[in-house]
Amino acid sequence: MASDRITLTVPARGEYARTVRMTAAELASRIGMSFDEVxxxxxxxxxxxxxxxxxxxxxxxxxxxxxxSADALEVxxxxxxxxxxxxxxxxxxxxxxxxxxxxxxxxxxxxxEGCTLCLCRRAAAPAGEPGA
Numbered sequence: 001m002a003s004d005r006i007t008l009t010v011p012a013r014g015e016y017a018r019t020v021r022m023t024a025a026e027l028a029s030r031i032g033m034s035f036d037e038v039x040x041x042x043x044x045x046x047x048x049x050x051x052x053x054x055x056x057x058x059x060x061x062x063x064x065x066x067x068x069s070a071d072a073l074e075v076x077x078x079x080x081x082x083x084x085x086x087x088x089x090x091x092x093x094x095x096x097x098x099x100x101x102x103x104x105x106x107x108x109x110x111x112x113e114g115c116t117l118c119l120c121r122r123a124a125a126p127a128g129e130p131g132a
Contacts, residue, residue, distance in 0.1 A: 006066040012053040020049045020064060024075065027068050033123045040102035041073060041121050047102075048077045048117050051095045055080040055115075072104075072122045079114035 008023055010016040024045035028038045045064070052062040067074040095117075099106045105120035 003067050003069045006068070007063065008066070009061050009063045011058070012056045012060050012062045013058050014053075017046055017049050020045050020062075023064070024066065024073070027066050028073050028121065028123075031068060031070065031073065031123055033073075033121070037121065037123060044099055044102045044119055044121065045075065047095060047098045048075065048119060051117060052077050052080050072120055075119040076116055077119075078116035079111070080116070082110055082115045 006023075006027065008020065010019055021042045025038050025042045028041040033041065048064070049062060056062060062077065062080070065076040067076075096106065096108070099117075099119060102121070103119045104122050105118070107118040109116045109118060
């Protein structure tokens, strides 16, 4: 399966968190993730939405780019403003705690134009297959 790329841009208001969660869950389900894996993806998408919304403010938009492959869902969120040093340490620490518990990979990339969250969740191999 070739990778598919889906871009979703939503207002950074709470009523759009469900749109992001449901999109992420649908894409995870599409590649055969288990119920628990889909739930992790849903939780990760929501935490990423909250993280981004806090940085851009309610009058802005948040962009999610989902890359779907045969065995993984990757999500990039941003770019968004880089928070002040003190605020960054507190909110990134909490976000990292949640996201690391539900994602296989997490990276917060900082660049002059802003920061981007990069998340990856892999589908577990079915029992009896290599990697299981």
